[in-house]
Amino acid sequence: MREELIATLKENQTALYRVALGYVHTEAEALDIVQISAEKALRQVGQVKEKQYLKTWLFRILINTAIDAQRKQARRHEIGDDVLTFMPALAGVAPETRLALEQAVSDLSDKEQAIIRLHFFEDQTFGEIALTLQLSENTVKTTYYRSLKKLEALMDGGI
Amino acid sequence: MTLADLKIQYTQQDIPTEKLTAVINQAIVATAPKRKRLNWWQSSVIGVGAVAAAFTLALNTSYSFANASERVPVVRDAVKVLLFREYKHVDKTSYADIKVPLLTNLRDRQLSDKLNTAYAEEGRALYESFMNKTNDTPKSMTQTYAEKVNNEQLLVLERRQDISSADTATKLRYTTIDKQNGLVVTLPMLFKANAYQAILKNYVNEQIAASKQYDTPVAAIGPKQTFYINNKGELVLVFQRGEIAPMYVGAVAMTIPTDEIDSQLISHAYVK
Missing domain, CATH: 1.10.1740 (Rna Polymerase Sigma Factor; Chain: A)
Incomplete structure (x- = not known):
């Protein structure tokens, strides 16, 4: 192994x-x-x-x-x-964007953040993330879309 | 700036690939299973063996009667007991033949040096006490030794002293050496607490009571009780001649069934 x-x-x-x-x-x-x-x-x-x-x-x-x-x-x-x-x-993130991002992320738990990091940024599948975080695949999916909405609202809407 | 832009930023980050490969390789090296260092050890065995052989031969060339095979180390036997020195004295009324063992190729040089020094001193003291004649000086005195057990793990060296003046007496002593860890196994080391002394005493006394041959119950089994561990990994207690049985029976080696002492053992590393 x-x-x-x-x-x-x-x-x-x-x-x-x-x-x-x-x-x-x-x-x-x-x-x-x-x-x-x-x-x-x-x-x-x-x-x-x-x-x-x-x-x-x-x-x-x-x-x-x-x-x-x-x-x-x-x-x-x-x-x-x-x-x-x-x-x-x-790097290359504008200060306003960074502020908005931090604010948005501060609402997310460790697991929610991890899901964003692994799926949105790293393109891992929900199945893999579910195994990594020891959650069910459905939980990962719903959490992901909920968290992403929060982020989008703050990022795309706010600035 | 949108989330999509952020993702582009993310994927375009510089990756320090070389450093990354280096840290992963470091982790791999740091956790590598330890390789057995057989190679240098095997080669050093040959060197030590050859030196020991020359040394021993030089010391013993004057004694033509010594069994030649005792002096020639067999290199494939990692640890070997050699004849270090033989003190011999024969005159009209007395006879001495004291063989002093020499441990070679034990992985732990310090331990073998310590033991060899002790054996050499003991041999010399015996010889001197013999030569320095008094009324108590025995008529004959011999010391021999044998490898009682020599397996992967343990070496048990038996030393036997036979002394006869008007009567004859035999004294047996054993050194049980853990070759892998380079230490001498002692009786207290095997057990968790001192309770073993009572358990061994009871078992021994039961055997003495049950047997027709043995007649003297032991008062106590102390930490210095003579013992060794045999090839099957059983504890063997040795009682000197006359200690628990009449003189004519000789020394008694009593094997202790491991079941009797199992609960008291620290581990099954030695006694199995």
């Missing part, structure tokens, strides 16, 4: 990095998250019984690691969890 995991890691490295970067400010932090997640996954690979679940399991570890890193950072800078930024490293 270790060999298969290594292959999965290499295949998905860009997506892993982009998702990680969506939680933190800098390239170095994102790379750290990828490395820590990869190590965690490689150490625990015995837990995975079927090859088809490797990818979603890997993304679950990545998202949990990223959220942990984000929280630690918030604590270091003594800001509350509620002002965690959404994709802070994304």
Whole structure:
């Protein structure tokens, strides 16, 4: 299984990095998250019984690691969890857009955010996301459309 | 700016591909299963074996009677007990033959050095006490040794001293060595708490009561009780000649069924 995991890691490295970067400010932090997640996954690979679940399991570890890193950072800078930024490293976003985006995202839970990140930005299927977040596929779908509507209203309508 | 624009921004981000590949490779290396370092070890066995052979031969060339096979190390046996030195003395009224073992190729050099020094000192002391004649000096004294068990995990070295003056006495001693971890196994190490002493004592005394041959119940089994672990992974307690049975019976080795002490064992690493 270790060999298969290594292959999965290499295949998905860009997506892993982009998702990680969506939680933190800098390239170095994102790379750290990828490395820590990869190590965690490689150490625990015995837990995975079927090859088809490797990818979603890997993304679950990545998202949990990223959220942990984000929280630690918030604590270091003594800001509350509620002002965690959404994709802070994304350059070329106008300040007004960023404000609107942060406001919109602050209404979303970790899972709702993760669904947006994985489906809207990474084009993962609802089925994969359901496995990653351990939700039913229907929950993922309805949550996605609800969250997207919120975002669209604030982004496209507001500015 | 719309969400669609945001997505374009997202997909156009620069990806530091090289660094990314590097961190993933680092993770792979950091978690790589540890390879058995057999190669350097196998080659060093040959080196150590050859040195030990030269050393031992040099020390023993004057004793032509020593069994040649005892001195030639077999390289494929990782750990081997060699004849280090033989003290021999024969005159009209007395006889001594003290063989001192030498452990070689034990992975832990410190341990083998420590044990070898102890054996060498013990041998020399025996010889000196023999040569320094007093009224108590026995008529004859021999020490021999044997590899009682030598398997993947354990080496049990038996040393047997036979001393005769008016009477004869035999003293058996065992060193049980964990070759993999480089340590000497002691009795307290095997058990969780001191309760084993009572359990062993009761079991031994039951056997003594049930047997016609053994006659003296033991008062206690202490942490220094002579013991070894046999090839089947059973604990064997050894009682010196005359300790629990009449002198003519000799030393008694009593195998303890593992069931009796199972609840007290720390693990089944040694006693199975």
